[in-house]
Amino acid sequence: MKTDILASFPAMMANVREKEPIVQAITNFVTVNDCANIILAAGASPTMAHEVEEVAEVASVVQGLVMNMGTMEDVEAMLVAGKAANEAGVPVVLDPVAVGATRLRREGGKKLLENVKFSVIRGNTSEIKHLAVGTGSTRGVDAAEEDKITEDNYKAFGYMARELARKTGAVIAISGVIDIIASADRVFALRNGDAMMSRITGSGCMLTALLGAFCGGNPDHILEATVCAVSLMGVSGEIAREKTDAQGAGTLTFRTHLVDQISLTDAETLQKRTRLEELELGEKATKESMKVYAITDRAWLNGRTLHDVTEEVLAAGATFLQIREKELDEATFLEEAKDLAQLAKKYHVPFVVNDNIDIALACGADGVHVGQSDIVDKDVRAMIGPDKILGISANTVETAVKAQESGADYIGVGAVFHTDTKKDAQSLTNEELLAICKAVTIPVVAIGGINENNIMQLKGSGIDGVSVISAIFAKEHPGEATKVLLKKVEEMLGE
Ligand SMILES: Cc1ncc(COP(=O)(O)OP(=O)(O)O)c(N)n1
Ligand SMILES: Cc1nc(C(=O)O)sc1CCOP(=O)(O)O
Ligand SMILES: [Mg+2]
DSSP: OOOOHHHHHHHHHHHHHHHOOEEEEEOOTTTHHHHHHHHHHHTOEEEOOOOTTTHHHHHTTSSEEEEEOSSGGGHHHHHHHHHHHHHHTOOEEEEOTTTTTSHHHHHHHHHHHHHOOOSEEEEEHHHHHHHHHSOOOEETTEEOGGGOOOTTTHHHHHHHHHHHHHHHSSEEEEESSSEEEEOSSOEEEEOOOOGGGGGSTTHHHHHHHHHHHHHHHOTTOHHHHHHHHHHHHHHHHHHHHHHHHHHTOOHHHHHHHHHHHHHHOOHHHHHHHOOEEEEOOOOOOOTGGGTEEEEOOGGGOTTSOHHHHHHHHHHTTOOEEEEOOSSSOHHHHHHHHHHHHHHHHHTTOOEEEESOHHHHHHHTOSEEEEOGGGOTTOOHHHHHOSSSEEEEEOOSHHHHHHHHHTTOSEEEEEOSSOOSSOTTOOOOOHHHHHHHHHHOSSOEEEESSOOTTTGGGGTTSOOOEEEESHHHHTSSOHHHHHHHHHHHHHHHTTO
């Protein structure tokens, strides 16, 4: 059951103001005073201890720890404090200031991420992009122009933040004209704030410090605490701007109003002014997700439920799931598909429905898989919209290229070996498989008669993974079979 984030705001704020958590901020000398003041304004209590000899002692008795990479002399202290905070169960917030800009910062950021478990990582788009995909330029400590969040690209930043949240286990907060906040399962866009916030120094550092206060007061509700803190900063910025303009004053007055407002904004005002959108982001078909692509088959259930067997397969590490039902009536198919859609969500695995576009759209699947005979005279991409996954079967270069042109996200190519599972599957030579992989840029998954003993024959073909039915579902222990296949595929792919 998803929590209502806005409804949690009064409790999040009260927990900071009533518990008065102590927040240790190892931050940069440019904004240290602003950070201490914003922690106080939130109702928490700051300590700016940063000497390497004492940080561990302090970190183990505070309620929140903030690390800010603005100036880099304290990285060693951050490592020591981070480890102590992790041991004591104290939430740790990272601000990876300009992390991609220099070798010192890249290495420092890497070290911190490898050694400390963060509750929240907050940065601008360029910083988060660097941590997520290893690229992302900077303009001083600001995001580069090409990394700016807009109404056209904010969903892509949502996907990126969610990926980083999954990789690190932290809640990710991206600051921009639209703020993005993501956990492994949920992604939000926040449209609050004011342009004047970027005309004073340290508004990002202050937000990170504020996150330390909110995480310190709400250690069991990090996502809610993060959304609330980011919103409090944005809404307070808006009100501060109104007060500044009413005085005909400038940016330094604005800074004072901003800190004031953090202490003045009440939960009701915050709830009313927050412009929060929850993004419903499906899973994407990536090359990585093709590794072990499992297709269900109820013929092999032997008295077990499809749900239980599929859960075993997903828990064992299957990277993609397709429900394939040739005999079921529509109503039962839909019920089963809805159930597996939920299951796949739990494991963050892309889920598609074979053949039936209506059921794919109705059950909450990430998309549909269709063969050549299923798409005659149909524009499936138009039917499912731009965001859903479209998988298309192809076993010639011509049909593969056409599939890619008509909007396929990946191609299923087979049958690469003899199969008893699909009687009408047409066999494919190794040369044809190679030529198809060379001809398209989207992921390619091989299918047909693949098992743990013949996978290595596909090495060097250019495929991104294998799609199997019987090599998993006909086995006595489908989970174990999945693990074996995953290991073999990684070997075959040369990992
Ligand atoms: C991943 C994947 N590749 C190929 C197929 C076969 O699709 P199709 O040719 O439509 O045959 P049926 O599965 O509908 O019998 C597939 N299902 N999945
Ligand atoms: C569903 C399907 N499509 C194929 C194709 O060649 O397009 S072969 C196939 C059957 C795959 O089952 P198994 O892993 O048990 O051989
Ligand atoms: Mg089909």
